[in-house]
Amino acid sequence: MRTTIATPDDRRDGHLSDSVILRHIPPAALRSYADAMTVGTRHRSAERRVLGSRVIASCVAVMIALSGCTTAGSPVPTATRTASAEGLVIEFRQNRDQYASDAAIVRVGNGGDHDITIVGLELSGSAFSAPTVRDRSSTIRAGQTTDLAVELPPIDCDARDGESQVDLLLRLDDDSVLSAADLPDPTDALQRIRSATCTVAAVQRIAKVAAAPGIRLEGAGSTTVAVLTITAVPTGAPGRLELVALRSTVLLRPAPTDGGGGPPQDWPLSLTVDAADGPQSIELRIMPTRCDPHALAEDKVGTLFPLVVRIDDGPEAVMTLPLDADTAEALKDAVRARCA
Numbered sequence: 001m002r003t004t005i006a007t008p009d010d011r012r013d014g015h016l017s018d019s020v021i022l023r024h025i026p027p028a029a030l031r032s033y034a035d036a037m038t039v040g041t042r043h044r045s046a047e048r049r050v051l052g053s054r055v056i057a058s059c060v061a062v063m064i065a066l067s068g069c070t071t072a073g074s075p076v077p078t079a080t081r082t083a084s085a086e087g088l089v090i091e092f093r094q095n096r097d098q099y100a101s102d103a104a105i106v107r108v109g110n111g112g113d114h115d116i117t118i119v120g121l122e123l124s125g126s127a128f129s130a131p132t133v134r135d136r137s138s139t140i141r142a143g144q145t146t147d148l149a150v151e152l153p154p155i156d157c158d159a160r161d162g163e164s165q166v167d168l169l170l171r172l173d174d175d176s177v178l179s180a181a182d183l184p185d186p187t188d189a190l191q192r193i194r195s196a197t198c199t200v201a202a203v204q205r206i207a208k209v210a211a212a213p214g215i216r217l218e219g220a221g222s223t224t225v226a227v228l229t230i231t232a233v234p235t236g237a238p239g240r241l242e243l244v245a246l247r248s249t250v251l252l253r254p255a256p257t258d259g260g261g262g263p264p265q266d267w268p269l270s271l272t273v274d275a276a277d278g279p280q281s282i283e284l285r286i287m288p289t290r291c292d293p294h295a296l297a298e299d300k301v302g303t304l305f306p307l308v309v310r311i312d313d314g315p316e317a318v319m320t321l322p323l324d325a326d327t328a329e330a331l332k333d334a335v336r337a338r339c340a
Contacts, residue, residue: 087111088140090180092166093147094189097300100320102152104189106168108138109145116140120171121150125181127164127190128153137173157198166190199319202311206239207232207273209307210322212281215330217337225255226286226334230321232271233279243271244308244316246284251295251302252331255285266308286331291339296332303328 089109098104106123110116117139124131132153140146156164166185170178185191203209212229219225232243246267248254254264267284288295296302305321 088116088178090168090183092183092185092189093187094193095147098149099301100304104150104152104193106148106150106183107145108140108148110140110142113142115142117173118148118170119173120169121148122169123150123153123166124169125165125167126159127156127166127194129156130154152193155194155197157194157201159194164190164194195317196319199309199317202317203241203309203319205235205237206241206275206311207234209233209241209243209309211305211324211327213324213327215286215327215334217334218285220337221340222338224287224334224338226331228284228286228327228331229281230269230271230284231279231281232273234273234275234277236275238275240312241273242310243269243273243282244310245269246321247306247308247318248289249302249305251289251299251335252286252305253289255287286334288335288338291335295339296335299332303331 087110089111091107091109093105093107094103095105106121108118117137119135119137121134122131123134130153132151134148134150138146138148165182167181168179168183172178209230209232212231216227217224218227230243230246232241246269248265254267257264269282271280271282273280303323305323306318307321308316308318310316
């Protein structure tokens, strides 16, 4: 039995290169594992996860291809590369239109000479509390790059920031398996996702914070102003929550106050909530940030308001204000009314 590993040529100054190069795991050597990698169920059982983690821990580095696990005392053979998978580069990303969803992107670049067809994908790693799978078939043409949309696994908010990583298993149409750990994350998508998700969890433990359904309109035509209400309903759990401010977006900003001066860039909230309080609310007056023809036509994140919060006198953190789809569309209608 032979095991192939990343060679010294794969390292720069003692470190693995930024790109993860994946190579084939021959099907005969990992048939049992490939069979175990059943695709179609979103979350694996704890037993399946343990099995996968043991295989990865014993046989996989950041860049690795397996033809079997060596027994104790076995010599490590010279690494080899399989031509059909040579040059495959994988990255973890998230598109802007996915910010409000539990979705991300696995970007696959095929620098090899042959097309590859991915029939199964498993996303896992220390950043998540369980893996998730994707069972759609995707062909990556030679010399091309393709983005594969994946559902994010549940975030592990107890993991340390510096130790969080994304790992990947791919199953190809010939039943071979590709494996990579600690995928490159060039846009720091994982840090942004973890920060937003874990902030929401911490906030909602103390109070249910959201935009109330619907808006109220003031004025008409070019003077239209939308009035949005933010509510905070304490859960009774211990802790102190401060809603510091709501930031403007590329589409929406605060309407000018009666005091004159330039338009503010965010809405100061200064709303504090704890277990002893009753439900609280605050109204915000909103107008378009711009009225050019592309403002709505190209909008993807215009109703994703960054909400600045502070918990128990800790540092400020940012989450996206929960806002239902109908209310988001009503805000866009208000933009259309003012910009018509």
